[in-house]
Amino acid sequence: VRKPPGWQLSGNWGEKRKGYHAITRSSELFFRSVCLFLLLCTRPCNLPLNYVCTTQHCFDHEKLVRFTLSVRKNYHKVPYHNWWHAFNVAHCMYRMLDHEQEIFTELERQALIIACICHDLDHRGYTNQFMVKYETALASLYSTSVMEQHHFNQTVTILQQDGHNIFDHLTSDVYKQVLGYIRHYILATDLAQFFSNHKQVTRFCADQTFNIENTYHRNKLQAIMMSACDLSACAKTWPVQKKTVEIIYEEFYAQGDLEKKKGGVPLPMMDRDNAHNLPKEQVNFLRIFCEPLYGTLAVIFPHLSPLLENTKDNIHKWDNLAHGRPTTMWEVETSRIEKD
């Protein structure tokens, strides 16, 4: 992919592209399994595995492998916003859709999964606020949702590469429609959009006017589903939640260090000198974003209620840590996760 403006920022992670990856047998097997997983994501769950896709919405397997390889190549080796995060978000969406095959069209399901693996493409480990504050080249391109608009732009750029367009079997109208879906879904992962999206869906539920056939209602539901998958690490078991938080704060503190180097004052959450406040910050984040989000989704999709329960458990554990209370004996003392 051509180097987008702002590439110089990625220098902080040192990594220079070493040209094409030497594709070893194991990584090839890995990517074939990822693509099979993605192909399966779009197969109605009640069909046999050897189902030969006859509808117009089938992915060409070779293009899907090539597309997925290029998507992975365009994630940086930053602590949190890397390929594994994208893959985990897509897996969460797959499990969410696995129960709801009938309410979304096949095109929407494909767009949701592809949007998930692409939703943080070319993330450099910096927030939108940082990109705007330091007047990066990307911030000069987009006035709002700077990184999310860039993530979508990167998606289109990869699709336009030879042999990568997994949607080129669609008519031009349907192609425009699916790209519109993907853009909407990726932009929805801007946390700044969360409150308005969530408020709308909560209102529809409260006054019992929620109607999945209503395009506006449907779009808002899909927007908070994207947020739910993006934040799904807050609903994982405590050892996984704690390791993930260590990793994301590694990225936050690296941004804070860079900000101090530039003579700026980072947000308290980004300042490693405030690391003692992390448990309290987590209680706030999970209470403000995650708990209401999974609470609303559990009303619409009752099978998602474990996400709400796990989030509540994690809030309780962060609150114990924030107040110096011991955490449950069985918890594994987590060590720094090995970087992949």
Ligand SMILES: CC(C)(CO)n1c(=O)[nH]c2c3cccnc3n(-c3ccccc3)c(=O)c21
């Ligand atoms: C969801 C996750 C990674 C794990 O629980 N998490 C957390 O615990 N605190 C936070 C968190 C705390 C403050 C700000 N953003 C956060 N994000 C975040 C970052 C970028 C884009 C959207 C959300 C998390 O994913 C997260």
Ligand SMILES: [Mg+2]
């Ligand atoms: Mg993002």
Ligand SMILES: [Zn+2]
């Ligand atoms: Zn993300």
